[in-house]
Amino acid sequence: MEHYIVSSNTALELKLVRKGSDIHDSKAAFYPDMTYQVFGNVEKIFGYKDLVIKMYYAACSLKLYINISYSSKVNPEQFGVTADNIMDKLKSYISPSFFTNIDLFEKCLEDESRYKPFGIQLDQFFLNIKDEKQVFEVYVVEGENSLFKEYFDQLQTFVLWYIDSSNFIDIDDTKWTIFIIYEIFKNENGDKCYSPVGYSTVYEYYAYPDKIRPRISQMLILPPFQRKGLCAKLLNSLYKHYATKADVVDITVESPNDEFQLIRDFVDVDNFHRLGTFDKEKFKKLHYKKMVEEFKDLYKINQKQIRRVIEIILLEVTNRFDKEEYKKYKDFVKSRLNWPFQKKPTKLMLAMPAEEIQKIQKPDSIEKLEELDFEFKELEFLYDKVIKRLEINRTA
Ligand SMILES: CC(C)(COP(=O)(O)OP(=O)(O)OC[C@H]1O[C@@H](n2cnc3c(N)ncnc32)[C@H](O)[C@@H]1OP(=O)(O)O)[C@@H](O)C(=O)NCCC(=O)NCCS
16 A cells, blocks of 8 residues: 555656756756645655656746646555545645646747746846856836736745745735846747746835834745855845835844845845945944944844844954953853843743743853853854855855
8 A cells, every 4th residue: 555655745846847848858857845735744645656746837927737647546446545636635726727738838838938027127147057147137026916916826836845834925915025036048039038036025014103114924946046146146136125215114034944044144244244334343342333324224134133243243253262252252142142031020921831931030050051052052053154155255
């Protein structure tokens, strides 16, 4: 019976198809990181041998082709159980119009150059990848029409496979702003085509009395385009968009994962270094008030993240072989890590379980100092990763 159980993470094959030959090119395929939202927590599909679920998107229009193939399917009369209904599970998440005929899908590729980006262009940049100059553009979409909704609903199906506990967003809510990054390429006829390679969704929360606080909700770069610096570029485009808006208090991020937090740290620290007011010596002496003001003004970074940026730059300029200097740095970071321990009981704390309150109000104990030390080391490890990326970036 186990021959009939397959991992949904390996059975699902995704492609962004630019030309007919991509359909048969195994190198064009990429696979999901997770599938539990669609196929259940154990990420298994029951009832098929050699199962392949093809979900191929036309690279520009995102028109979809779906095909399910297998070498054999469980026989309910023989085993008393039926195979999972794959199409039924998928249908709750995808738009009802998709191709099942590969020839028709291939034919639709001829029209791909007709699809132009929605919204307003924010940025254009070039990357040299394998000695080839690749062009990317970032667009911002605010309050677009039903055509965009249709297009975006296709694009956001990718979050199912790459973002934990993700939800589709409803762009009818005008507080959503979408940033999409496209790669520009020429098709076989030499026509310019725009293929989405990633996007970010931002919700513009109201801030009293007449301001907004944009919160980055999702950030996704599709697997074939990851680790090229595109997320960092997209984040900078997003900052650029909000920099000019007088009603923005600051930009926050909704529960960032570690990977995204590292990229955010890298982008923010890099931008800080580029400030007109940046002065390493003054910074070392903690005279960074003016620099922080300029930084806030230009990038609308929130207070909590600014503190992280300061800690990373201080680590960069601290001589860790100098015991006294290093201790000063540790104390600076630990003073921040320590603040929850110093809190007087609040209404929220009173509602917490007793052991949580104990942790918060714990007196200076060896246990607490060890905990702070451990937290510091974890943070230092992450900060060092950011510093390493900055160094690589400077020498590139
Ligand atoms: C997280 C995510 C958005 C990052 O996108 P990305 O475009 O790959 O990010 P970047 O390229 O800017 O940086 C990622 C890594 O690539 C490295 N990198 C950047 N340019 C590079 C290059 N030219 N060559 C080699 N490595 C490079 C960076 O140093 C970084 O390395 P690190 O992880 O060791 O620190 C992407 O992986 C993703 O969509 N993941 C799934 C969804 C998700 O987790 N989203 C975030 C929370 S909602």
